[in-house]
Amino acid sequence: xxxxxxxxxxxxxxxxxxxxxxxxxxxxxxxxxxxxxxxxxxxxxxxxxxxxxxxxxxxxxxxxxxxxxxxxxxxxxxxxxxxxxxxxxxxxxxxxxxxxxxxxxxxxxxxxxxxxxxxxxxxxxxxxxxxxxxxxxxxxxxxxxxxxxxxxxxxxxxxxxxxxxxxxxx
Amino acid sequence: xxxxxxxxxxxxxxxxxxxxxxxxxxxxxxxxxxxxxxxxxxxxxxxxxxxxxxxxxxxxxxxxxxxxxxxxxxxxxxxxxxxxxxxxxxxxxxxxxxxxxxxxxxxxxxxxxxxxxxxxxxxxxxxxxxxxxxxxxxxxxxxxxxxxxxxxxxxxxxxxxxxxxxxxxxxxxxxxxxxxxxxxxxxxxxxxxxxxxxxxxxxxxxxxxxxxxxxxxxxxxxxx
Numbered sequence: 001x002x003x004x005x006x007x008x009x010x011x012x013x014x015x016x017x018x019x020x021x022x023x024x025x026x027x028x029x030x031x032x033x034x035x036x037x038x039x040x041x042x043x044x045x046x047x048x049x050x051x052x053x054x055x056x057x058x059x060x061x062x063x064x065x066x067x068x069x070x071x072x073x074x075x076x077x078x079x080x081x082x083x084x085x086x087x088x089x090x091x092x093x094x095x096x097x098x099x100x101x102x103x104x105x106x107x108x109x110x111x112x113x114x115x116x117x118x119x120x121x122x123x124x125x126x127x128x129x130x131x132x133x134x135x136x137x138x139x140x141x142x143x144x145x146x147x148x149x150x151x152x153x154x155x156x157x158x159x160x161x162x163x164x165x166x167x168x169x170x
Numbered sequence: 171x172x173x174x175x176x177x178x179x180x181x182x183x184x185x186x187x188x189x190x191x192x193x194x195x196x197x198x199x200x201x202x203x204x205x206x207x208x209x210x211x212x213x214x215x216x217x218x219x220x221x222x223x224x225x226x227x228x229x230x231x232x233x234x235x236x237x238x239x240x241x242x243x244x245x246x247x248x249x250x251x252x253x254x255x256x257x258x259x260x261x262x263x264x265x266x267x268x269x270x271x272x273x274x275x276x277x278x279x280x281x282x283x284x285x286x287x288x289x290x291x292x293x294x295x296x297x298x299x300x301x302x303x304x305x306x307x308x309x310x311x312x313x314x315x316x317x318x319x320x321x322x323x324x325x326x327x328x329x330x331x332x333x334x335x336x337x338x339x340x341x342x343x344x345x346x347x348x349x350x351x352x353x354x355x356x357x358x359x360x361x362x363x364x365x366x367x368x369x370x371x372x373x374x375x376x377x378x379x380x381x382x383x384x385x386x387x388x389x390x391x392x393x394x
Contacts, residue, residue, distance in 0.1 A: 003393050032393060043243045045212075046181045046235065052372045055383040069389035084250040085289045087240070087282065094243035104382050105368050107270075107361065109353055114270040119382065122390055138282060145239040145278045 002170055004029045005074040007067065009036050009081050009091040016131045016160045020080055023163040029170060034070060036095060039063060044097040051105035056119055058101050068101055076125040076155065076170050083132030088139070102150055110151075118151040127155030127166045134159075171329065173199060174223040175208045178234030178245030183210050187306040188233050191267055194318035195233070198325025211248050224252055229332060230292070233265035235303075239278045255291030262287040263295035263334055265321075269304035273343035276301070296334030298324055299343040308371065 004024050008017055012035050024031045042060050049059035058064055071077055081092035088096075102124075103116035126147045128139060139157035147154040155169040175196070179188035189210070196206050209220035224230060234245055241249075264283050266276045276299040287294045306317055320342060327338055348356070372381055 043180050043247075044237065046179070046237075051381070052368070053375050053377050054385075055372075055377070055379050055381050056385040065386075069386045070393070072386055072389040073391065073393040075391075084246065086285055087246065090243055090247035090250060093238070093240070093246045097237045097243050099238070106381065107364060109348070109356060112347055112353065113272060113274060114348070117382075120384055120387065120390055135285065138285070141281065142239055142278055149239070 002029045002075040003073070004031045004170065005070050005077045006031055006033045007036055007070075007077060007079050007092075007095060008033055009079075009089055009095065010131060011037050014131070017080065020078070020129055020160065020163050023167050024078065024170070027167045027170065029167075032070065032074065034067060036067075036091060041091070041094055041098060043094045044100060048105070050101035055104070056101050058098065060098075064095075064098050067095070068099075071099070071102065071124065072120060072122055076127065078127045078129055078155070078166060078170075080129045080160075081131070083130050083134040086133065086135045086138070087142075088128070088130060088134070089132075096146060099150065115149060115151065124150045124152030125155055125170070126150075126152060127169065128157040129160055129163055129166055130157065131160040171229055171332065172205045172207075172227065173229045173231055173328075174220075174227045175206055176220050176224070176230065176232045176248075177208065177210045177212070178232055178242055178248070179210070180212050180235075180237075180242050180244055182212050185307065186210075186212065187303050188235055188265075188267060190306055190314070190318060191265065191300075191303070191321050192233050194321035195231075195265070195325040195328070198322035198327075199329045201326060202329060204329050211244050217248060217251075220248065221252060225255070228258065228260045229295075230260060231263045231265065231328070233267070236266050236268035236276055236279055240282055241279065249286070249290065252290055254289065258291055260290075260292040261295035261332060262290065262292040263328070264297040266297060266299050267303040268299075268301045271302040271345065272348055273299045273301060273346045276343075295332065296336065296339055298334050298339050301343075 021031050041064050047059050082089040104119050106117035107114050108117050128143050143154040143157050158165045177188050179186045183189045209216045280297045283297050
């Protein structure tokens, strides 16, 4: 049984949420849902405190540390997002921007490109499921790049109508 | 030409590298009587003015730091609150600045920016990419001026062309990838210098821990 974290920025009563949970659980996964819609996590302010002053700990005390721990605890993370301007919604972008404490400020070169040295010995697996209009090809490309920076593996980007696709990848 | 410049950076203006880049760009752009107005999204009180400026002008430049391979969340929030323009000839150009030296790090974001103006009823007017900007706020004035000089030149270019021409933007963005020789040098010496440099900054800032600390180590593969 795999442990899956579902980070959800859709309203809790959105039908997509239960559909995605059901699809993930049908593959014998244990799903922990993190409802972020009401949380209103603040944007990353680029202060570098998590790199230079309190390494690994964000300066903003708004409960995001619970998510940092949950990313580490689970076998895979699925981001469930609405869309805006052909992309993920603003809440989701803020959540992903805030993942910076998972890497250090140190740099190493991987496959000819600079990367931040991961803070933890953890192979992250991130996937994206979105509800709304977006450019699927681009979102797949973006997820690849995002996961690369955390030394992880992308599970891909899927419209909510194709949630079984992400279940199959986990 | 009058140019509206919007900073998508999240850091307050005095500490923002993007703001420093904008100031250098303005210097070159305004040389021949062109004018600018700048709005900073880090200050939410400026959002209404930025929105009005977007709606009533035809030359817009948005400058921002690369955040998780794309635009920062607050910039996405601001843009998603704009009404798409109809029958306008508004040109939307971008400046991406990042910490890593290679331009390839910003190409994923650039691909999104190429699609974005159409969503807002605007035309795409090019993207300028510049890496290695992390230290901009930490170097002395002389070195900062040297780092910013290319942006002054790009301000002149934009004043003349009303866009960033691709061949100019490509030349400006170099290196696309770090050359083999530079990678070897980094692996032999550079990474040690970089580690020492970061350690010294951290110490000055009052860091008492180790930069590689793992405060949530007990959570790894261990759900609550």
